[in-house]
Each structure stands twice: as C-alpha cells, then as structure tokens.
Amino acid sequence: MGLIDLTFLVLSAIAIVSGWRVFATDSMVRASFLLLLSFTAVGLIILMLAAPYIGIATIFMMAVEMMVMALFMVMFMMNPAGLNPMMMVHQNRFAIGAGIVAFLGLSAAVLTTDFPTDPVDPGRQVIRDLGLEMLGPSMLIFETAGVTLLAAMVGAVVLSARTGRFGPSDEGSRPPGLEVGGEPAGRRVEKASGHGHHHMHDSHVGDEDAQHAEGNPEADGHNADGGESGRRPSLRSDWSAGNRSMTSKTEATS
Amino acid sequence: MTQVLAIMVLPLFLLAGIVAAAVLDRAVPPLVAGRSLKASFVGPITVASSRAMGQTGATEHPDTISWILAPILYFTLAAIGLSVVPFAPGVVAADLDAGIVLWGACESLTVVAVFLHGWSANSPLPLIGAYRYVAIGLPAMLLSMFVLIAAALPAQSLAVTDIVEAQRSVWNIVRQPAGFVLFLMLGLSLSLRGPFDFADPYDLAGGTTAEISGAARLTWWLARLAMLVSVSAMTATVFLGGYLGPVLPGFVWLVVKTGLVLVVLVGAGEVFARLPPDRMMNLIWLALLPLSFLMLVAVGVELLLWG
Numbered sequence: 001m002g003l004i005d006l007t008f009l010v011l012s013a014i015a016i017v018s019g020w021r022v023f024a025t026d027s028m029v030r031a032s033f034l035l036l037l038s039f040t041a042v043g044l045i046i047l048m049l050a051a052p053y054i055g056i057a058t059i060f061m062m063a064v065e066m067m068v069m070a071l072f073m074v075m076f077m078m079n080p081a082g083l084n085p086m087m088m089v090h091q092n093r094f095a096i097g098a099g100i101v102a103f104l105g106l107s108a109a110v111l112t113t114d115f116p117t118d119p120v121d122p123g124r125q126v127i128r129d130l131g132l133e134m135l136g137p138s139m140l141i142f143e144t145a146g147v148t149l150l151a152a153m154v155g156a157v158v159l160s161a162r163t164g165r166f167g168p169s170d171e172g173s174r175p176p177g178l179e180v181g182g183e184p185a186g187r188r189v190e191k192a193s194g195h196g197h198h199h200m201h202d203s204h205v206g207d208e209d210a211q212h213a214e215g216n217p218e219a220d221g222h223n224a225d226g227g228e229s230g231r232r233p234s235l236r237s238d239w240s241a242g243n244r245s246m247t248s249k250t251e252a253t254s
Numbered sequence: 255m256t257q258v259l260a261i262m263v264l265p266l267f268l269l270a271g272i273v274a275a276a277v278l279d280r281a282v283p284p285l286v287a288g289r290s291l292k293a294s295f296v297g298p299i300t301v302a303s304s305r306a307m308g309q310t311g312a313t314e315h316p317d318t319i320s321w322i323l324a325p326i327l328y329f330t331l332a333a334i335g336l337s338v339v340p341f342a343p344g345v346v347a348a349d350l351d352a353g354i355v356l357w358g359a360c361e362s363l364t365v366v367a368v369f370l371h372g373w374s375a376n377s378p379l380p381l382i383g384a385y386r387y388v389a390i391g392l393p394a395m396l397l398s399m400f401v402l403i404a405a406a407l408p409a410q411s412l413a414v415t416d417i418v419e420a421q422r423s424v425w426n427i428v429r430q431p432a433g434f435v436l437f438l439m440l441g442l443s444l445s446l447r448g449p450f451d452f453a454d455p456y457d458l459a460g461g462t463t464a465e466i467s468g469a470a471r472l473t474w475w476l477a478r479l480a481m482l483v484s485v486s487a488m489t490a491t492v493f494l495g496g497y498l499g500p501v502l503p504g505f506v507w508l509v510v511k512t513g514l515v516l517v518v519l520v521g522a523g524e525v526f527a528r529l530p531p532d533r534m535m536n537l538i539w540l541a542l543l544p545l546s547f548l549m550l551v552a553v554g555v556e557l558l559l560w561g
Contacts, residue, residue: 029373030317033366052352053412060359064392067366071388127351127412 015041026085032070050120053127260347271483278520308468317374324371325473332480335360338414339487342497342504353414354402364444365391368453372462383461386531387453393538394443400546401433404553405492418496427493430549434493441519445482448523486515
C-alpha cells in the first residue's frame with residue numbers, strides 16, 4: 001500500500017465519518033460544517049483523480065454554500081444561533097429503509113462495474129480540456145443550468161426581500177387566508193380588554209407605551225407590576241400596528 | 255528542488271511579514287500624527303508577550319473544538335493562500351494549474367473560519383460580529399472572483415505563475431485599476447481591518463474577540479496579520495507583476511511590492527471610516543459588484559480587439 005492509497009483511505013474515512021456525524025449532531029451550524037468537512041475530503045479525493053479544477057472548485061463552492069446554508073437555516077428556524085440542541089432527524093423508519101436500499105444499490109453498482117484503469121497523462125492540460133468541453137459540445141447543458149439557477153436566485157430574493165410578497169417584512173406580516181380572500185390563517189390575537197382606549201388613536205408604538213405608563217396610576221404605584229403591564233399592551237399594539245399598515249397598504253393599492 | 259526552496263522560504267516570508275505588519279500597525283498612527291515612531295518597534299513585542307502569559311477566558315457552553323480550531327484554520331488558510339505565490343521565477347511552493355481557484359477556496363474558507371470563531375463562543379457580541387462578517391465578507395469575496403478572472407484572462411491560464419509571466423508587457427493594475435482597488439478592499443475584508451472590519455469592530459466590544467483573552471487572543475491576532483501578509487503578496491503578484499522588475503533579483507522585487515501593498519492596506523485601515531453594515535451591503539451589491547463585472551467585460555473586449 002503506497003502513500004497514495006493511504007491518503008485515499010484517510011480522506012475516505014474523514015468523508016464517511018463526518019458525513020455520519022452530520023446526522024448525529026444536534027445543531028444546524030455543526031451539521032452544516034461537518035457536511036463541509038465531508039465535501040472537503042471528497043474534493044481532495046477528486047484532486048487525487050487528476051481533476052484539479054473540479055476538486056478545488058468543489059471545496060470553494062461548498063465552503064460558500066454551507067456558510068450560506070448555516071446562515072439561512074438559523075435565520076429562518078426558531079433556534080437562536082443554532083447552538084441550542086435540537087432534533088436533526090425525522091421520518092426515521094423511512095430514512096433507514098431508504099438508506100439500506102441506497103447502500104445495497106450503490107454497493108452492487110461498485111462491485112459489478114468494471115472500472116477502467118486509464119491514468120491521465122501528467123502532461124495533459126486537463127483544465128483547458130474541461131473548459132473547451134464546457135464551452136463547446138456541452139454548452140447548452142451548462143447554459144440551461146446556469147439560467148435555471150439564476151431564475152431560482154431571483155425568485156428567492158423576490159420572496160425574501162423587504163418589499164416582498166406579504167408587504168414590508170419588518171412591519172409585521174400576515175399569513176395568507178385559508179380560502180381565497182378569507183381571513184388570515186394562524187392564531188388570532190385577542191383584543192385588549194382593559195386598555196381599549198389605546199387603540200382609539202393612530203399613534204406610534206413607542207408613544208402608546210409612554211402614554212400608558214403616564215395614564216395608569218397603578219403602574220406608577222408598583223414598579224414591578226408597572227413594568228409588566230407596560231410591556232403587555234405594547235405586544236398587542238405591535239400586532240395592531242402591523243395590521244394597520246397592512247390595511248392602509250391594501251387601501252392604497254385598491 | 256526549487257519547490258523545496260519555496261516551502262522553506264514560505265514560513266520565513268510569513269514570519270517577517272507578520273513582524274512588519276505588527277510594527278506598521280503601531281507606526282502608522284504616529285506617522286499620520288507626526289509623532290515619534292520609537293514605541294512602534296517594542297510595542298508589538300510587549301503586547302504579544304503580555305497576551306501569551308495572560309489568562310485565557312471561557313464562556314458558558316462554548317463549542318470548544320471550533321473555538322480552538324478557528325484561529326488555527328484562519329492561520330493555515332493564510333499559509334495555503336501564500337503557497338501559490340511565486341517568490342522568484344520557478345520558485346513556488348504549490349505550482350498548481352488552478353492556483354487562482356485554490357486562492358479563492360482560501361478566501362471562502364476564511365469566511366467560515368471567522369464565522370466559527372464568533373459563533374462557537376456562545377455569546378451575543380461575538381455572534382453578531384460573526385453574522386455581520388458573513389453578510390459583508392461573502393459578497394466582498396464574490397466580487398474578488400470576477401477581478402481574479404479578469405486577471406487570468408490575459409494569461410489564458412488559472413495558474414498564478416502564468417499570470418505573472420503574462421504581465422511582462424503590461425501589469426494588471428494598468429489593465430484594471432478599479433479591480434486593483436476592489437482587491438485591496440477584499441484584503442481589508444479578509445484581514446478584518448478598518449472599513450471592512452465587521453467581525454471584530456469596537457462597536458461590538460471587539461466582536462468575535464469579545465470573549466477571548468490571553469493566548470487565544472494572541473493566536474487570533476497573529477492569524478489576522480498572517481492573512482494580511484498573504485493577501486498583500488497575492489495583490490503584488492496578481493496586479494503589480496510579482497517578481498518582475500529590472501536590475502534587482504525577483505525575490506527582492508516581490509518583497510518590495512508586498513511591503514508597499516502592506517503599507518497601503520494598514521494605512522487604508524487607519525484612514526478610512528467604516529460604513530454601517532446595511533449601507534456597506536448595498537454599496538457592495540449595487541455598486542461594487544457591477545463594477546467588477548464591467549472590469550471583466552473591459553478586459554475581455556480589450557483582449558478580443560487588441561490581444
């Protein structure tokens with residue numbers, strides 16, 4: 001067993017073990033970067049197969065991709081910073097079944113395929129050949145894939161931008177109704193019972209808080225309670241502020 | 255044989271660069287203010303030794319492995335990035351056909367290293383620093399790719415040695431002056447410096463470094479300086495003709511040019527103010543990225559018509 005075989009075995013072990021740890025860890029960020037480690041080992045194996053551009057580009061792309069993935073997963077999931085432990089697997093039975101089938105299928109493919117032994121001539125300009133292939137006979141495939149990915153990127157930006165589908169994203173958005181033109185889905189926030197007067201006027205959220213603290217003698221009397229009751233209506237007014245701006249927006253457009 | 259020589263020169267180059275960068279960091283403010291430079295030479299040693307002996311802090315439930323590995327990864331990436339830089343004709347540690355792509359991989363993994371450094375502390379300020387850095391560092395890295403492709407176009411090769419040889423007639427700084435400035439910005443971003451220091455800024459109490467002290471802080475500081483040296487050498491190689499130059503030997507020219515870029519980067523980090531992250535993000539995506547496209551198109555058209 002030469003040095004090259006040893007390097008291959010070590011890299012394969014890293015790829016497999018870190019790939020397994022992706023599903024055994026309890027954090028999204030850790031899972032992303034373990035996957036990055038796995039892909040890096042695979043990229044180095046590709047490098048050993050005399051495909052330097054594809055090998056290094058795999059590491060390069062996966063680093064960016066896993067970074068973006070970790071960022072967006074933490075952003076969209078209710079898991080601050082991704083450090084909280086959470087269950088990372090679901091549909092266990094189906095996954096185990098699919099895993100066994102995939103393993104058997106790939107093993108059968110590896111064992112029955114007659115792999116060619118055709119070492120690349122070290123003097124050959126593989127990157128030049130790859131470039132000519134990509135921008136020659138295979139150009140249609142790559143351009144199609146490129147335009148498709150671009151469309152997906154534009155779509156993602158349109159859906160997640162501040163001026164997105166559900167109105168300005170930082171002003172509180174409402175989910176779409178269950179029927180066409182129906183009431184918004186999700187939990188309804190009950191109207192404030194004791195502090196109804198706050199919703200009579202159209203003032204800013206912060207102003208409402210200040211007026212509440214002034215106008216409520218109880219709040220002035222008891223410090224701890226005052227803080228609590230001063231905060232509770234502000235949550236409601238957040239919602240109503242969001243609703244208000246939504247209605248004004250629909251009015252403006254219609 | 256020359257490869258072995260290059261591998262031996264690389265750590266010395268990096269070490270000398272780190273010392274020079276540390277001294278420059280201290281020398282530039284008094285230089286701007288017209289004060290004595292005497293303290294600049296001893297200052298870094300004093301700080302480094304006091305940090306090496308200081309206590310290393312800890313937070314509650316950090317991701318210890320990532321926290322320890324992040325500075326090491328950062329430093330290693332600086333060294334790997336430097337390995338594609340030819341020190342003299344034929345003297346290069348990693349003479350890869352895809353050298354520019356390897357440098358790009360180092361850039362993108364740097365963002366990962368800085369993010370992990372902030373994230374693994376399990377503390378608010380380092381985490382905010384880490385997120386801000388990803389938001390600014392990724393697009394900054396993205397536009398550097400177009401700049402590098404425009405530098406590789408005249409050479410018709412992704413190998414850094416070919417890019418240097420292609421500059422015998424005209425340096426890339428003349429071909430794409432805006433690309434040079436964009437690459438300097440990337441240098442500030444990669445070494446977390448001045449206007450692009452969104453990872454470790456003062457307004458976040460040091461950002462990703464808010465929770466580290468002692469030897470951990472020293473390691474991070476050294477890694478940042480190493481990346482600054484690495485990116486300076488790369489800028490000198492890709493835009494200023496690397497080892498090319500009259501009379502003097504190639505290695506001396508590379509050292510002179512790297513030193514020049516180092517001074518410019520340290521000075522820029524000192525002189526220019528930092529934009530708020532959201533405005534910086536708009537600037538990068540809406541102005542600088544299209545500018546890098548334009549540079550690429552301009553170089554392509556130039557080569558097509560007169561190349």
